[in-house]
Amino acid sequence: MSAALATRALGSTKLRLTELGFGSAPLGNLYRTISDSDARDTIIAALEAGLGYFDTAPYYGFGLSERRIGDVLRGADDFVLSTKVGRLLRADASVRAYAERWGFYSPLQFEPVYDYSFDGVMKSWESSLQRLGLARIDILYAHDIGRLTHGDRHKSSFRELTQGGGFRALEQLRADGAIQAFGIGVNEIAICLQTMQYAHLDVILLAGRYTLLEQDALDELLPACAQAGTSIVIGGPYNSGILATGTRAGGTLHYNYAQAPQTVVERVRRIEAHCDRYQVPLAAAALQFPLAHAQVASVIPGLISRHQVQRTLTLYETSIPDQFWQELKSAGLVRADAPVPPMVNGD
Numbered sequence: 001m002s003a004a005l006a007t008r009a010l011g012s013t014k015l016r017l018t019e020l021g022f023g024s025a026p027l028g029n030l031y032r033t034i035s036d037s038d039a040r041d042t043i044i045a046a047l048e049a050g051l052g053y054f055d056t057a058p059y060y061g062f063g064l065s066e067r068r069i070g071d072v073l074r075g076a077d078d079f080v081l082s083t084k085v086g087r088l089l090r091a092d093a094s095v096r097a098y099a100e101r102w103g104f105y106s107p108l109q110f111e112p113v114y115d116y117s118f119d120g121v122m123k124s125w126e127s128s129l130q131r132l133g134l135a136r137i138d139i140l141y142a143h144d145i146g147r148l149t150h151g152d153r154h155k156s157s158f159r160e161l162t163q164g165g166g167f168r169a170l171e172q173l174r175a176d177g178a179i180q181a182f183g184i185g186v187n188e189i190a191i192c193l194q195t196m197q198y199a200h201l202d203v204i205l206l207a208g209r210y211t212l213l214e215q216d217a218l219d220e221l222l223p224a225c226a227q228a229g230t231s232i233v234i235g236g237p238y239n240s241g242i243l244a245t246g247t248r249a250g251g252t253l254h255y256n257y258a259q260a261p262q263t264v265v266e267r268v269r270r271i272e273a274h275c276d277r278y279q280v281p282l283a284a285a286a287l288q289f290p291l292a293h294a295q296v297a298s299v300i301p302g303l304i305s306r307h308q309v310q311r312t313l314t315l316y317e318t319s320i321p322d323q324f325w326q327e328l329k330s331a332g333l334v335r336a337d338a339p340v341p342p343m344v345n346g347d
Contacts, residue, residue, distance in 0.1 A: 011202040020050075020312065021300035026302045029064060029098075034304060052080060070133045081137055086144060086166075089127065116158075121140075121165075138181065145184055167198060183205065193221060211234075222295050241254035268282075292339040292342075
């Protein structure tokens with residue numbers, strides 16, 4: 001890396017994550033295709049910008065994201081890498097090039113199958129090493145466990161982790177030094193609290209549930225993590241897009257992987273008015289806000305181009321006046337008990 005970003009400790013492990021990390025779901029051709037060369041250029045730009053934490057998953061493009069990440073990181077020295085378990089990829093000859101599946105436009109002929117069992121976790125880990133072409137994975141997350149994903153099948157899926165050996169596999173890998181940390185990667189708070197009753201999690205990757213728009217995690221989850229020594233990695237800091245684009249860009253406004261409801265649109269418009277007054281980019285406030293909490297180790301927006309990497313670094317470094325945050329609290333747009341970022345560079 002040619003630059004250095006601030007790092008934070010991950011739980012009680014020896015790992016340190018850069019405050020700004022790389023979310024690689026877009027490299028699996030999420031919602032649109034990008035070329036191998038553009039994907040490679042994006043990862044190289046992130047390394048050059050000092051990003052030292054990269055997160056991927058078998059599900060992202062059904063192996064495509066892992067392959068792209070591994071092809072670049074294989075030549076790098078100083079990075080932390082996480083991927084996920086809980087879905088195995090099975091060959092499917094019926095897959096045709098770039099047909100949309102589960103939001104991904106991947107040509108790889110695989111379909112995901114849930115498996116949170118001991119054998120499933122072990123096979124997923126070994127298969128990810130093969131796709132990445134790397135000798136190590138630092139962090140494993142049990143991916144998308146919970147009722148939000150599984151509905152009525154949640155109990156049986158959760159039993160695979162707790163009684164079918166999924167957690168035992170993760171604990172064994174950590175004890176053997178094959179990985180340095182494990183946790184869960186989810187989009188809901190309830191399953192985090194439930195999971196913490198069954199396993200010591202080093203980290204939780206929480207997407208969309210502690211953001212400039214949502215702070216319910218302050219009630220139970222973040223205090224529980226502080227007590228347990230569990231770090232939080234924030235995915236989806238823009239709540240699926242609306243905090244990145246704002247309400248004025250035109251087109252469909254996205255929130256939580258769907259069209260934004262009017263109540264959310266109106267709330268964002270109110271935040272935008274304060275942004276205008278202080279000349280603060282909405283996306284900068286959204287990116288920086290979660291990092292003010294002591295339990296948050298890193299924020300990992302999805303990145304898809306060299307320009308986007310550079311833009312994200314600028315947002316991360318933008319100075320935001322203290323008064324801006326105080327006005328958001330006074331207006332009821334940010335919770336009064338939410339930590340807020342200090343001014344950057346002492347401006």
